Amino acid sequence: MRTLLDFEKPIAELESKLEDMKRLANENNVDVSGAVRTLNDNIEQLKKETFANLTRWQRVQLSRHPDRPYTLDYIERICQEFHELHGDRTVRDDPSMVGGFATIEGQTVMVIGQQKGRKTKERQHRNFGMPNPEGYRKALRLMKLAEKFNKPIVTLIDTPGAFPGLEAEERGQAEAIARNLKEMMLLTVPVICIIIGEGASGGALGIAIGDKVLMLENSWYSVISPENCSTILWRSWDYKEQAAEALKLTSTDMLQNKLIDGVIEEPLGGAHLDWDDMSNRLKKRILNEIEELSKKTPQQRIDERIEKFCAMGEFEEV
Template sequence: MRTYLDFEKPIADLEARLEETRQLAKTSNINVSEAVEVLEQSINRLRQEIFQNLTRWQRVQLSRHPDRPYTLDYISLMCDEFIELHGDRTVRDDPAMVGGFGKIGDQTVMIIGQQKGRNTKQRQHRNFGMPNPEGYRKALRLMKMAEKFGKPIITLIDTPGAFPGLEAEERGQGEAIARNLKEMFMLTVPVICIVIGEGASGGALGIAIGDRVLMLENTWYSVISPENCSTILWRSWNFKEQAAEAMKVTAKDMTSFKLVDGIVDEPLGGAHNDHQAMAQHLKTVILDALTELNALSPDERINQRIDKFCSMGVVVE
């Protein structure tokens, strides 16, 4: 059953009426084609009106939509073949970070990303998409493997942050993320990083140093979530909407600040509304970006990567 967010309730009401009308047509000989067409047009108009005027907090809500495609969904829809690889060769395999070799079109790539769960059991298994240090070490191991075989790297970012538990800190959470940042700058193969949901803090940045950093239309990227920002500033979660507006966390904001390279459009109603269309569009975007990056030499890619990140936050008066 489809899940509707609060601001989608008017759409839910119309879609319920549309379903009732279709059921009426099945159980009687009444011709309802005209009524169905009117309702479908009304739903499309309402959806366009709502989604053209979303607040920043509503986009944050969409990035967390329970029906939104996750990393493994994109992999299954974009890749003709995929072999998942496990373990960091030090502690264990972290289910919150997945990765392996996949084939997108004619291009073999290493795909790495954070994975959330659909139900309570899966969420516990995936640790709600919050990787431990071994998750970042696994990601780096797979990146180095891709570099060894000369294969491009695609990272899909969707995390509320790195796991903040005591055991994660004891195993070197900060060091693992910092090492990833350092090593990703110097990778000789093309690296494309895409925020597909939540992009929170160093947990996201740990796999987000790339030649192209893109965001899906209804995603967010920031050092802290609006709820936690509200808790710090107002001592309450009740001001999360104001925090989201002040923080300017959306894809449009990040592009205007030149912190990401571009926005990937989503189907009308959000990525959760049409997984197949979203995955196919993302596949096209990835292949186009790889065509551009493959034309550059490794040194050119590394220098451009370093220059891009070094220019962030620089203010000239």
Template sequence: MLLDFEQPIAALEGKLHEMQKLAAESEVDVSEAVAALEAKIKALKKETYANLTRWQRVQLSRHPERPYTLDYIGGMADKFVEMHGDRTVGDDKAMVGGFGEIDGQPVMFIGQQKGHNTKQRQFRNFGMPNPEGYRKALRLMKLAEKFNVPIVSLIDTPGAFPGLEAEERGQGEAIARNLKEMFMLKVPVICVIIGEGASGGALGIAIGDRVLMLENTWYSVISPESCSSILWRSWDYKEQAAEALKLTAIDMKSAGLIDGIVKEPLGGAHTAPEQMIETLKNTLLKTLKELAAIAPADRISQRIDKFSAMGVVVE
């Protein structure tokens, strides 16, 4: 799948493929032309991805070939045992979690899962959890705390499921309880936005000692499309809405709302999934080591202070 702004790069790559095919089928030496075109493609890629608009980064965050939560867990964890159910209503397939190990380090993984094709997306409810999903996440967090295992939360959701039945079962209460309980967890908590971070659906598993964002992801109280539909009564102004929302990783870091940005491969995480997974794995191991050196009471205090300071204006 090619995005609009990737068309010029794709056109050059097509010419490169034709040149390489010509060289393979004939004795014509086109090595200099191939090298020049490869350098041109590389330069164009660097220029394009270094100057993406906020809406273009939103598009990249939704790319269907990006790695999802279970892809990261499968690539990082030596062992993973998925756990199911909230012990009250049922098992929400949009929220996944379980114990795993990263290079021998036990970790409780929790995250939203979207699915790679239409059937999987329907099964996973397009990554939109119901209340039982957030209650399952909290159950797993408390289990991790019981066994003194750090928590890694991988966030990728267009929002909590907005259906009537979700509200009837206490969607708002479930998210609010998670916020309250996550502040007081005694174990280290690392939250990483790996795709979309929309509204309370993302925040419900995003209270941590360290909150990180992948380079081409977004985090906001509302999506650009929904913002556009409210302000302009149309989705046609989503690009302007994205600019106004300032929802990219760079924006969040400059506003002090996240702690760090994880670099993606040139072109986005979907262009080199294995490299992206390895990068995130190394970042998590480094961060876990840093957090392990802090006493639990101090971690909780720092966590509360960090989030309490957000939005405070001093004149």
């Protein structure tokens, strides 16, 4: 059964009326094509108005929609082949970080991303998409493997943050993420990073240093989640909507602040409504970016990557 967010319910009610109208028309052999067209137009108009005026908090809700496709869902639809690789060669395998060689329309790439779960046991197995240090070390190992064979890297980011447990800190969570930031900056192959859902804090940044950093339309990217920001500032989650507005964490905000390089539009209503359409859009953008980045020399890519990230946060006082 489809999960509905509050602002989706008026649209769902009209869609339900449309289905009832069609069913009754079929049962009674009545022509209601004119009414169906009118109702279809009303639904389309309501969708456009609703999703053109979403608040930042509503975008956050969409990014977490339980029906939204995750990393492995995209890999299944975008890649003709995918060979998952496991382990960081130090501690263990981290199921919340997946990756391996894949082919996209004949182009071999290394795909890496955080993976959430849908059912309770899978969520526990994937640690709710929160990687431990070994997840980031596995990701770096796979990136270095891609560099060795001169293959582009694509990272799909969807995490509420790196795992904050004591054991993660004891095994060097901060060091693992910091090392990834340094090493990704110097990779000689094209690196494309795409935030497909939640992009929270260092957990996201640990696999988000690339030549191109892109966001899906209804994803978010910030140093902290609205709930945690609200908890710190107001000692309560009740102000999460105000926090989301203050954080300016949507794809539009990030593009305006020059913190990302582009936004990938989602199907009207969100990626969760049409996995195949969203996957095709994602695949097309990935192939286009790889083609453009492949025209540059490795040193050009490294220099531009460093220059781009060093320029972030610069300002002038007038």
